[in-house]
Structures are given as C-alpha cells and as structure tokens.
Amino acid sequence: MNLELRQLRHFVTVAEELHFGRAAERLHMTQPPLSQSIAGLEELLGAPLFLRNRRQVALTAAGTALLPEARRLLGDAGALPDMVRRVAEGRAGRLTLSFVSTADYSVLPAILQRYRAAFPDVQLVLREATSDVQADELLDGRIDAGFVIPPLPGQAGTTLDYRKVLEEPLILCAPAGLDALEGSGPVRLCDLPPLPLVIFPRAAAPALYDAILSCFRAAGITPVIGQEALQMQTIVSLVSGGMGLALVPQSVSNLMRAGVEYRALADPTPLAETGLAWRRDSASPVLRGFLDLIEKE
Numbered sequence: 001m002n003l004e005l006r007q008l009r010h011f012v013t014v015a016e017e018l019h020f021g022r023a024a025e026r027l028h029m030t031q032p033p034l035s036q037s038i039a040g041l042e043e044l045l046g047a048p049l050f051l052r053n054r055r056q057v058a059l060t061a062a063g064t065a066l067l068p069e070a071r072r073l074l075g076d077a078g079a080l081p082d083m084v085r086r087v088a089e090g091r092a093g094r095l096t097l098s099f100v101s102t103a104d105y106s107v108l109p110a111i112l113q114r115y116r117a118a119f120p121d122v123q124l125v126l127r128e129a130t131s132d133v134q135a136d137e138l139l140d141g142r143i144d145a146g147f148v149i150p151p152l153p154g155q156a157g158t159t160l161d162y163r164k165v166l167e168e169p170l171i172l173c174a175p176a177g178l179d180a181l182e183g184s185g186p187v188r189l190c191d192l193p194p195l196p197l198v199i200f201p202r203a204a205a206p207a208l209y210d211a212i213l214s215c216f217r218a219a220g221i222t223p224v225i226g227q228e229a230l231q232m233q234t235i236v237s238l239v240s241g242g243m244g245l246a247l248v249p250q251s252v253s254n255l256m257r258a259g260v261e262y263r264a265l266a267d268p269t270p271l272a273e274t275g276l277a278w279r280r281d282s283a284s285p286v287l288r289g290f291l292d293l294i295e296k297e
Contacts, residue, residue: 005077007041008070010034011049015067018057086121090289096125096143097290098134100205101232103147103274106251107166115293122286130204130230135160138279144287145278149205152277161280163294167271170215171253172263173236174245186266189219196226196244198235211270212247219267236260249274 014023014034024031042049049063059067086092099108112124129137134146135156152160172187174180180191197216202209216223226244229235232252239246240259249272253262276294278287 003041003044005074007037007044008074010037011041011063012067012070012074014038014050014057015059015063015070018059020057088285090122090285090287091119092121093284093286094123094125095145095284095286095290096127098127098129098137098143098146100131100134100147100149100274101128101230102149102249102251102272103166104128105232105254106168106249107274108147111165111294115290118293119286119289122289128231130200132203132205134277138277141279144282144284145276145290147274148277149208150273150275151207153206156277159280160277162275162277163291164273164275165294166251166274168250168274170212170247170265170269170272171250172245172261172265173239173248173252174261174263175239175242176259176261178261181261181263186264188266189216189221192245194224197223198227198229198238198244198246199225200230200232200235201228204230208272211272215247215265215267215269 010023010027013026014020017023017026020031020034020038024034027034038049045062045066047062048060049066051058051060083092112126115122116124127143129146131146131148131150132153134143134148135153137143138146138160139156147165148162150162150164151157152162172189172192174192175195178193180187180193197212199209199212213223227238229238232248233255235246235248236252236255236257238244240257242259247265247269248262276291278291
C-alpha cells in the first residue's frame with residue numbers, strides 16, 4: 001500500500017468541509033485533482049469514504065472511522081521535524097548513566113537536578129555500579145557515561161575520556177561510643193582500638209583501596225580486614241553493627257546511620273577523586289549536552 005500523507009490531508013479537509021469546492025479552496029488547488037486524489041485513496045483503501053450527490057457530501061461509515069486515525073497520522077507526521085531536531089540537538093532522547101555509590105552522596109544529586117531542569121524531555125536511566133563494571137559497560141556501549149573512581153583500568157584508558165568532578169578527603173567512619181572519639185576534634189588512627197577494617201574489594205577501586213591502606217601504614221598500623229562490601233551504604237551499616245571501622249570519602253557522612261560516628265582524621269590523608277568517564281568516539285547528542293553541563297560545574 002502506497003498511502004501518501006497528501007491524500008490523507010485532502011481527505012480530512014473534505015471531511016471537515018463536506019464540500020469539494022470549499023475544500024479545494026482551503027487546499028489552494030482546483031476541484032478536479034482533489035476529486036481524483038480522494039478517488040485514488042478510496043481505491044487504495046478498498047472502500048468509499050464519501051457519499052456524493054448533487055445536494056450534499058457525507059461521510060460513509062468507513063470515512064467516519066478513518067477521520068480520527070487520519071488526523072492522528074497527520075499530527076504525528078507534523079511533529080516529526082521538531083522531534084528529529086530536538087534529538088539532533090540533544091534536547092530529547094535517552095541518556096544512560098552509571099555511578100559509584102560515593103557519587104550518590106556527593107555530586108550526583110545536584111548534577112541530575114540541573115540536567116533535568118535544562119533537558120526535561122531527555123529520559124534518564126540510572127544504575128549503580130562499581131568503577132570496574134562501568135568500564136566494561138562503557139567499552140561495550142551499554143551506558144553513555146559513568147561516575148567512577150579513577151584510574152580507568154587497562155584498555156579503558158585508551159578508549160575512554162575522563163574528567164575530574166570532585167576531590168575530597170578521607171574521614172573515619174567508626175562505631176559510636178569509642179573512647180578515642182571523645183571530644184569533637186580530629187582523631188589519630190594510632191589512638192583507635194584495633195578494630196577490623198571494613199572495606200570494598202580491591203578490584204572495585206584499586207587506587208582508593210591502596211590509598212586507604214597507605215593511611216594505616218603511614219600511622220604504623222597493619223589493619224586486619226574483617227569484612228568486604230561493594231556499596232558504601234553497606235560498609236556504613238556494617239560499621240554501625242560493630243563489625244569494624246572504615247575510612248570513607250567525606251561525602252559519605254551525608255549517609256546517616258544510628259550507631260555510627262564520622263570524624264576528621266588528624267593523620268595526612270590522600271584525596272579521594274570522583275570523575276566522569278565516557279567513550280571518546282561517542283556521537284550521542286544527549287551525552288554532549290550532559291558533558292557541556294558538567295563543564296560548567
């Protein structure tokens with residue numbers, strides 16, 4: 001079936017006017033080609049659409065059924081140019097983002113709020129994942145961008161682009177009520193009781209894992225790793241249950257749990273970094289809009 005939008009437009013106009021002469025005027029054409037167009041549409045659809053006599057034109061049952069569908073199709077077709085432009089400009093479409101759990105307590109909420117305000121018609125798909133998982137998903141094209149803890153592993157470093165978004169100090173996350181936490185000032189690691197360390201698996205973020213252990217080594221302590229957990233909220237929950245202590249990025253203190261105290265460290269600590277990674281060869285307009293927003297941070 002070679003149905004043309006022009007024929008549907010002619011049909012709708014005649015159906016609204018119920019007069020071929022007036023319809024031809026509205027369409028800026030003469031009546032004979034309009035009649036031919038309607039006749040061709042009826043032949044194509046295999047049913048008469050109008051009842052015609054010298055006194056009046058009326059819709060048949062088939063024409064009555066076709067009218068709302070024809071209007072819908074013409075409306076959808078009329079909206080196509082704007083839709084295509086909006087997608088090409090990154091103002092519509094779908095953006096898939098992953099994020100490490102620490103980003104959820106720091107930069108992510110404010111960035112998403114700004115992006116939603118600037119691009120309300122883009123569908124956001126969010127998923128939490130560790131940095132190593134995100135690197136694989138980026139390389140496979142399953143996500144558009146991800147908030148990760150650097151460095152990017154292996155092949156990812158040559159295929160992905162990266163921009164630092166946040167640097168923050170490590171702080172202590174400890175069970176509440178420890179004698180070493182009396183007062184309100186920074187605490188030294190060497191003054192803490194020998195509790196097990198609660199930490200994420202090294203494969204999830206090797207640089208941050210090594211930085212945390214280096215803090216203890218610098219304080220002359222060899223920590224015993226008691227529990228491992230992927231998400232920061234799980235680590236904090238384990239600490240609240242008395243399973244040990246942890247060093248976490250400062251923004252994790254936004255996650256409140258009964259039975260947990262967060263304290264600054266008197267010991268020198270490296271900065272924990274969070275950044276955004278994306279495929280260098282991505283041509284996604286919605287990703288470009290997101291990156292432009294990040295650049296303005």
